[in-house]
Structures are given as C-alpha cells and as structure tokens.
Amino acid sequence: MPELPEVEIAARRIGAAVAGARVESSLAPGMVTMKTFAPPLDALTATTIEGVGRRGKMFVVGFGELSLLIHLMSAGRLQVWDKRASLRDKASRLLVRLEDGRELRLREFGTQQRAWAKVLPSGEVDADEAVATLGPEAWPAPPAEELATVLGQPRHLHPLLRDQRTIAGIGRSWVDEVLWTARLSPFKKGAELEREEVQRLREAIQERLGAALEHYEEVIGDTVPDKLPMPLLVHRRSGEPCPRCATKIEAIHFKDYVLCYCPQEQTGGRVLKDRRLSRLLK
Numbered sequence: 276m277p278e279l280p281e282v283e284i285a286a287r288r289i290g291a292a293v294a295g296a297r298v299e300s301s302l303a304p305g306m307v308t309m310k311t312f313a314p315p316l317d318a319l320t321a322t323t324i325e326g327v328g329r330r331g332k333m334f335v336v337g338f339g340e341l342s343l344l345i346h347l348m349s350a351g352r353l354q355v356w357d358k359r360a361s362l363r364d365k366a367s368r369l370l371v372r373l374e375d376g377r378e379l380r381l382r383e384f385g386t387q388q389r390a391w392a393k394v395l396p397s398g399e400v401d402a403d404e405a406v407a408t409l410g411p412e413a414w415p416a417p418p419a420e421e422l423a424t425v426l427g428q429p430r431h432l433h434p435l436l437r438d439q440r441t442i443a444g445i446g447r448s449w450v451d452e453v454l455w456t457a458r459l460s461p462f463k464k465g466a467e468l469e470r471e472e473v474q475r476l477r478e479a480i481q482e483r484l485g486a487a488l489e490h491y492e493e494v495i496g497d498t499v500p501d502k503l504p505m506p507l508l509v510h511r512r513s514g515e516p517c518p519r520c521a522t523k524i525e526a527i528h529f530k531d532y533v534l535c536y537c538p539q540e541q542t543g544g545r546v547l548k549d550r551r552l553s554r555l556l557k
C-alpha cells in the first residue's frame with residue numbers, strides 16, 4: 276500500500292499533469308467504488324481540475340466547488356493515461372475523462388474491490404469522516420509535544436504509528452524504517468516513551484519520510500511508475516546485515532505483513548521469533 280511519500284509524489288506529478296484540464300465525463304466501472312451518491316459523479320462534467328492534494332494516504336482531486344476524495348487501499352493506483360481505458364479492463368474502478376483525450380484513472384489489482392472514492396463539496400472534505408478522524412500529518416512531522424500527546428497510549432509503537440487516527444501517512448513499510456532509524460523497539464508502548472525518545476522518533480519520521488520524498492523527486496519523471504523505487508533500508512530485508520551495525524535484520528511474520536528490525540539496536544539483542552512470542556515482550 277502506498278504511504279505518505281508515495282501518495283505525495285503521485286499527487287504532485289498527477290496534479291502537474293492535469294491541472295487546468297476540463298472534464299468531459301466520468302464513470303465508475305467499479306460497482307462499489309463510489310461511496311457517495313450526492314452530488315453525483317456526473318456533477319464533475321465540464322468542471323476544470325484545479326489540482327491534486329493529499330490527506331494522509333488519500334488523494335484529494337480538486338474540481339473547483341467539488342472534490343474527489345480517493346483512497347487506494349492496498350491495491351489501487353491512480354494514474355493519468357494518454358488514452359481511454361478499454362471498457363473490458365477489469366482493473367478500472369473510476370475513470371475521469373478529460374476533454375483533451377486523456378483520462379485520470381483509478382485502477383485496482385487483485386480480486387477484491389476495496390479502493391474507494393467520494394464526490395464531496397470541496398468545503399466539506401476536511402469534515403468527511405475519513406479525513407476528520409485522521410491524526411496529525413506525519414510529514415512534516417508534528418512538534419514533539421503534539422507527537423508525545425498523540426502517542427501517549429498503552430499500545431505498541433508498530434501498530435500505533437500505523438494507526439491513521441494517531442498519526443496520518445505511515446504504514447507497514449515506513450514504520451519499520453522509522454523505528455529502526457530511531458533505534459526503538461516496535462514493542463515499546465507509546466505511553467512509555469521518554470521525552471528524548473519522542474524527540475528521536477520525531478526526527479526519524481521527519482528524516483525518513485522527507486528523504487523518501489526528495490528521492491522520488493529526483494528519480495521519478497512526469498509519470499509515476501506502477502512500482503515505486505522505495506528507498507527502504509530494513510523493511511523486507513530480513514537476513515541482510517543492518518546498514519548501521521551489520522547485525523542480521525530479523526523479521527516477525529504476521530498474517531498480513533512482515534515486521535523487520537535490528538535486534539542489536541532495537542530490542543536489546545533479543546530476537547523475537549513469532550507473534551506469540553512477541554506478545555510477551557515489551
């Protein structure tokens with residue numbers, strides 16, 4: 276699933292590509308993609324795209340008085356195409372056809388339809404439930420005081436940082452990177468962080484997400500590729516040496532994701548083998 280840096284770079288590139296373009300028509304081949312019915316999708320016809328923004332991991336495409344709020348979930352992609360999609364393309368979920376012949380297309384891969392979109396009056400985007408429940412944006416990182424407040428929960432840092440209601444934009448990939456950068460255990464509880472640890476965590480969030488964005492700005496051209504070149508150092512690198520201390524990066528396999536960490540620097544040398552064991556450790 277794309278996280279804050281990936282959605283941000285896509286919003287910048289797509290925004291630059293489609294700003295000023297007029298909408299000819301829109302349709303949603305994804306039967307369950309549209310989560311709103313009024314205003315109807317047709318209301319976008321003859322409007323002009325003003326730009327593309329981001330809230331957490333969601334896109335906000337601005338059409339003047341109306342906006343499209345789009346969540347890719349785990350397998351969606353938003354891209355601009357020079358030509359229209361074939362109506363037989365089973366991956367198509369939402370098509371915004373532009374008068375110049377191009378198309379802003381939301382596609383989704385796999386068997387499930389989970390990506391969604393809403394047409395909202397632009398003034399109501401921030402009040403929409405999906406946006407209003409977000410914690411502060413992870414990048415730029417919130418001030419240390421605010422971060423300490425939102426993290427002050429008796430929950431492990433790994434799920435806590437991925438919870439969009441706590442802080443918005445971090446997911447399964449960047450959480451590993453941020454915790455490794457901050458040298459913090461994924462199983463430390465948010466409420467148990469020392470002041471200095473919150474500061475370290477804040478710097479790690481700022482540094483890693485910011486560096487990812489700078490990296491994308493350098494290597495990604497006008498079109499965002501299907502698979503982004505994510506500058507990851509520990510995530511999905513179990514078995515490889517830690518880039519800092521050369522200890523073998525370990526992994527814990529959960530049902531839906533893999534957690535990677537450096538035991539030497541993050542868990543006091545302890546190797547946590549699986550989720551049953553991991554429950555016992557702080």
Ligand SMILES: [Zn+2]
Pocket residue numbers: 517518519520521522537539540
């Ligand atoms: Zn290490």
